[in-house]
Every structure is written in C-alpha cells, then in structure tokens.
Amino acid sequence: MMRRAPVRMTWLLGAVGVAIAVACKGSTAPHQPALCPSYSGGASQGDSLYGLYHLVSYCLDTLPAFTPPAESGHVVLIHATSVDSFVAVLVPQGQPPETILGTYTHPSPDSIHVTGNVRVSGFDVPLELPGRFLLQQNTLSVSGTLKVTGTSPHFVSFIGAR
Numbered sequence: 001m002m003r004r005a006p007v008r009m010t011w012l013l014g015a016v017g018v019a020i021a022v023a024c025k026g027s028t029a030p031h032q033p034a035l036c037p038s039y040s041g042g043a044s045q046g047d048s049l050y051g052l053y054h055l056v057s058y059c060l061d062t063l064p065a066f067t068p069p070a071e072s073g074h075v076v077l078i079h080a081t082s083v084d085s086f087v088a089v090l091v092p093q094g095q096p097p098e099t100i101l102g103t104y105t106h107p108s109p110d111s112i113h114v115t116g117n118v119r120v121s122g123f124d125v126p127l128e129l130p131g132r133f134l135l136q137q138n139t140l141s142v143s144g145t146l147k148v149t150g151t152s153p154h155f156v157s158f159i160g161a162r
Contacts, residue, residue, distance in 0.1 A: 033062035033063065034062060034063040035061070035062055035063070035155065036059035036060070036061060036062060036063060036065070036143065036155055036156065036157040037059065037141075037143065037157050038132070038143045038157065039132055039133060039134040039141040039142060039143045039157065040110045040132040040133075040134060040143075041110050041132075041133075041134040041136075042106075042109035042110035042133065042134065042135070043109075043133075043135040044135060044136055044137075047135055047136075048079075049077055049106065049133075049135060049140070050077045050078065050079040050084075051076070051077060051162055052074060052075075052076050052162065053074060053075045053076075053077070053140050053160025053161060053162055054073075054074050054160060054161055054162075055067075055068060055071065055072055055073040055074060055075075055090070055158075055159075055160055056068075056139070056159040056160055056161050057158075057159050058071065058090070058156065058157065058158045058159070059156065059157045059158075060146075060154055060155075060156055061154050061155055061156075065157070065159075066092075069093065070092070070093045071090060071091065071092055071093065072090075072091045072093075073088065073089045073090040073091050073097075074088070074089055074160070075087070075088040075089075075140075075158070075160050076088075077104070083103050084103060084104055084105065085101075085102065085103050085104070086100075086101075086102060086103070086104055086114065086116070087099070087100070087101055088100040088101075096121055098118060098119070099118070099119040100116055100117070100118045100119070100127065101116050101117055101119070102114055102115050102116015102117060102127070103115055103116065106133070110132050110133060110134065111130075111131070111132055111133075112129075112130075112131055112132065112133045112142060112144070113128075113129070113130050113131075114127075114128065114129040114130075114131070114144075115127070115128050115129075118148060125148055125149055125150065126148075126149045127146065127147060127148045127149070128146075128147045129144045129145065129146050129147070129156070130144050130145060131143050131144015131145065131156075132144065138161060138162040139159060139160070139161050139162075140158075140159070140160045140161075140162075141157070141158070141159050142157065142158045143155070143156065143157040143158075144156065
C-alpha cells in the first residue's frame, strides 16, 4: 500500500517541519516516532469474527494513523465451508482504491494469518500478514507485519467497526 502526497502540499510539509524544528530546538532528547498500536486478545466469548467492518483507522509503521475522510474503506470477513476469505478496500482521498483479496485463518484464539493479493491500478501483487486481533463490542482491531512481494515488511494496524 503506497501513499502519494500531492506536490502542492510540499510547502505545507516543509512549514510543518520548520515549526517542529523551532519547537524542539532547545531539546537535547532524541525524538522517536510512536509505533502503531499492537492488539491481541481474540474474540469475546460468543462473538463472531465474520462480517463487514468499516474503516475507523489504520496505521503503517508509525503514528499518526490514517482515518476518514482522508482514508476510507472496509473489510469483509466471509465464512465458507472450505476456507474463510476476506475482501479489503482502502481508498486514499484522491487516489484509486486499493483492493486486497485473499484467505485467512486464525489457528489460535487471537492470531490471524492473511494471505492474498493487493490490487492497485489493475496489478495484483502477493501479500501475507501474520498478526493478532481483538474483537470487542463490534470493533475489530488487527495488527501484524505486512509482507508485500517486492517491498520491505511494514508493521500495520487496522481498526474497523460493524
């Protein structure tokens, strides 16, 4: 999943960088970006993982997380007799949608292993996401390492609500 900032926003990013530098000029401590949150815990007793989850936020490596309206999308988890599958659609504002199709398993109470393909602008690229999840009160939180063929792994987290 790649994001592109519009060229006309470069000056704004530069201004933000200067503002941060001025605010931190007296600090001697190194500043570290906050990592994306990590989730575990599985599903609440009697709750089902299957269903439609609308994007609340997602995070790639470090905070801040991306949220609507700048990013929108959904995840559908489908239970079938032979294999569980999913469809995820992320729509960065002003960009074409990114679609991820595949299968998933959750062999232990809070682990999830996703395999599939990400489709961007008509091209399919294999991916894998071993991770953990927490499902509470109709909110699904997933975190793990996203491995997309041809790129470096990234830590991701996703929150969706029914």
